[in-house]
Amino acid sequence: MSKILIVEDEQAMLIGLHDNLEFEGYEVDTASRGDDGLKKILTGGFDLVLLDVMLPGLSGFDVCKKARAGGIDTPIILLTARGEELDKVLGLELGADDYVTKPFSLRELLARIKVILRRAGNGTPSGSSFLTIGQIQVSFDAYEAKTLNGDVVKMSHKEFEILHYLHRQTGRIVTRDDILDQVWGMDYQPTARTVDNFIVRLRTKIDTDESQHIITVHGVGYKLVL
CATH class of the missing domain: 3.40.50.2300 (Response regulator)
Structure with missing residues (x-):
């Protein structure tokens, strides 16, 4: 319950x-x-x-x-x-x-x-698997994230959903409007600035000084590179 x-x-x-x-x-x-x-x-x-x-x-x-x-x-x-x-x-x-x-x-x-x-969900579903994205491992089935050493990484549900959408589009450029439509839906009214702020938070968890995986395509949107 x-x-x-x-x-x-x-x-x-x-x-x-x-x-x-x-x-x-x-x-x-x-x-x-x-x-x-x-x-x-x-x-x-x-x-x-x-x-x-x-x-x-x-x-x-x-x-x-x-x-x-x-x-x-x-x-x-x-x-x-x-x-x-x-x-x-x-x-x-x-x-x-x-x-x-x-x-x-x-x-x-x-x-x-x-x-x-x-x-x-209610805990980790059986058979859920973790994908390595940058410096973390993520299970989109269980909405769980951890470091490569196994420590828990705190992520909001919207962060998971944005990252999941970027992962499904790996290597492709997605616009801010694409992310808004896919994650928040057509009935919601957040702005492009909202997306930018979520991307900043995701980068602090995924990217390192030596390696960037969420790439900004200026004037267009973002791209996930693995």
């Missing part, structure tokens, strides 16, 4: 989400303040976090940033009443995996949750 944490200060919303997710068969925990939510996230044990942006104590953006800085790679879906594109982009750049703008339909939210949990 997947365990979901809801961090939301609107009590009616919190209760409604809690009851509906329990009805769908999820184990649910809650917090109504950002600082309390962060404490629970840092303890681990959750398969997904629903995180409101406007919270007392700490904002959802700060919670997301601190969780990622603390090595937590649990998928995070931001819940936001804001419609500005800048806020959505900021959330993704801070490490959120998805966002849902209020008001949203329960059906839409449940669909997003199921997609992310399916991608995250």
Whole structure:
């Protein structure tokens, strides 16, 4: 049973989400303040976090940033009443995996949750294999990465998906729009700058001073070279 944490200060919303997710068969925990939510996230044990942006104590953006800085790679879906594109982009750049703008339909939210949990999986699937890309080894089946010495490498789900897409297109140039369409989908509105920021983070994990594997093709996009 997947365990979901809801961090939301609107009590009616919190209760409604809690009851509906329990009805769908999820184990649910809650917090109504950002600082309390962060404490629970840092303890681990959750398969997904629903995180409101406007919270007392700490904002959802700060919670997301601190969780990622603390090595937590649990998928995070931001819940936001804001419609500005800048806020959505900021959330993704801070490490959120998805966002849902209020008001949203329960059906839409449940669909997003199921997609992310399916991608995250439940541990390493039997028979999953690791591919060597630069200075790390990656299993796209298990969403796991490790150094060549076997140490765990923390990567967000979006980082895995971007790297997986680049790997499928090894040696070919892909544009930023290609990555946006393939990883975020046509219904999302992140910008090319979001892609650039994710590429920078991937390079710190894959490339070395002596060897670069994610190549910038100026004015066009990126290319993975093995």
